[in-house]
Amino acid sequence: MTTNAQAALIDSLNGLLADTFALYIKTKNFHWHVRGRQFHDLHLLFDTQATEIFALTDLIAERVRKQGGTTLTSPSAIAAKTQIKAQDDTGLDAMAMVKELAEDNDTYIAKIREVKAAAEEFGDNATSGIADDWTDQAEQRAWFLREILA
Numbered sequence: 626m627t628t629n630a631q632a633a634l635i636d637s638l639n640g641l642l643a644d645t646f647a648l649y650i651k652t653k654n655f656h657w658h659v660r661g662r663q664f665h666d667l668h669l670l671f672d673t674q675a676t677e678i679f680a681l682t683d684l685i686a687e688r689v690r691k692q693g694g695t696t697l698t699s700p701s702a703i704a705a706k707t708q709i710k711a712q713d714d715t716g717l718d719a720m721a722m723v724k725e726l727a728e729d730n731d732t733y734i735a736k737i738r739e740v741k742a743a744a745e746e747f748g749d750n751a752t753s754g755i756a757d758d759w760t761d762q763a764e765q766r767a768w769f770l771r772e773i774l775a
């Protein structure tokens with residue numbers, strides 16, 4: 626049986642999973658489309674970050690299943706749940722890409738904080754603990770991106 630606190634946790638994790646897929650594809654999109662004097666560094670940085678983000682998807686989805694919930698099934702399910710805005714301008718300036726990803730990672734960090742609060746409300750210490758690792762990774766991504774903009 627699912628309690629309200631458990632349902633809230635599952636919903637929050639599924640929102641984070643949608644944001645993870647959306648941030649992954651945006652970071653990869655910028656890896657593919659970045660141009661300009663810093664092409665080489667940014668092309669590699671975006672790929673490193675995308676790989677790190679993608680690795681989170683399975684961990685998050687399986688936290689949902691371990692709580693007895695069902696998780697995302699399709700691109701449309703991701704689109705319906707994510708708060709990360711699409712960026713379809715393939716000609717976007719390189720520094721605008723960096724700025725947008727820094728802001729998206731901040732949004733992502735706030736979402737992890739929401740998941741952690743829901744996990745603690747329900748008493749899911751495993752999700753609460755692993756969320757700290759997810760936060761540290763996202764803060765590192767945001768830091769690397771912000772230093773480029775300095």
Ligand SMILES: [Fe+2]
Binds near residue numbers: 656672
């Ligand atoms: Fe590549």
